[in-house]
Amino acid sequence: MLQLLLSYRYGDYEFGWQKLYGALYRVKGCISQPHSLQIIKAIDTDTTETVDMSPLLSAATLSAITEAVLGCKTQDLGELVEITTRVLRLAVDLDRKTILFSSLGTHLPRWVWKLLTLIPNAALDEVRKGRNLSAHIGHRLAQEKVSAARQGIEPNDDVFSQILDPNQPHKTVSEEDVASQTSLILIAGQETSANTLAFGLLELAQNPEFQDSLRREIHSTRGHGSRDLPYNDMPLLNAFIKETLRLYPITALTERMVGEDTVLPLMESITTSTGERLSEVPLQKGQIIYMGIASYQRLEAIWGADAGEFKPTRWIEGTGSRQGAAAIGPYANLLTFFGGERTCLGWRFAILEMQVIICELVGKFSFAPPEGDVARVHGTTIIQPVIPDGKKGAHLCVTPIV
């Protein structure tokens, strides 16, 4: 139900997908150091302090996405920031009843779904409010950008300005289309990156040797003087990001509807509960299938006997995924950004954002685990780090590097 309201997979989404994908792929200028500086300023310590990195990372990724995609400041979103946070909490804290109801619901005709979403309910009210408000904000921003372009003002380099520019050839995206995607962009692009970064920092804290090597790589690359680092040429940085994305795919589980009757070949045959041996599974049009992304990324058959360990060097040694495993997803043979037609539109944006933030943070601070405060992975379809009392958080002992 949540997904239907967010018009995620079942919504009217055939609006300039490729244009948005292309613009998100190219956007660069706005994902710059200021968002990490915001975190560095908030830490503001000369000695070692325990800091909850989670809200700082969320604020930085929100301001990155707001500036780079919408072309405005977080403050311009007003109440929407709080509503989006509460909606995301709903998506993480799904109870058994909601999961069962959602999966049964996917078998219902779409018009029944639509009717069900009109039922008064506190959670749905929150989602509806968020959607209406983000459409309103998106609409206002879209109108401002189109009218600026009509007055001959050079478009800014944010994604909305680029795809709405009426002076471009082959314009396919309307103001309404853009406005209706505002909520999806904010929801899909903020906590996904923030939680991945939080899990990565928690792992770095547990792996001090790797952390020191990564810091040396950052300092020696920075020594060459340029403000923007050659992020793609930093082997430890990229190995660290790939390993974090492998072990902590924020969308741990997702579903798809089968488009036509087909057969799914299995890598290894399985024995069913009736004792039948299967090497392929027949699928029928309309059937819902679930993909355990997190399980796939910890499969020993693919990643080796140490699949459950955080080991960034596997990417440098070339043992990332098993030789001959099927090519999958847009990045590093991972399913974290999914793959195929509904691949994450912002995957390149997310990688660049993580590269920038990690270089700034690890270059300036060291991270160690705080005593007795062990973070856990929590979530059903979407995962986030939580502290022992179950609240979202990533507490770390942070020491400035002198």
Ligand code: HEM
């Ligand atoms: C580490 C960060 C990220 C992860 C792990 C991630 C993962 C994913 C996944 C798994 C999907 C497919 C979900 C499904 O259909 O079940 C998705 C879709 C999407 N993502 Fe991301 N994402 C990340 C960052 C971003 C960012 C930064 C943006 C925007 C700038 C973004 C925008 C989108 C959009 C618009 C979709 C919907 C695409 C469609 O339905 O065609 N994502 N993402």
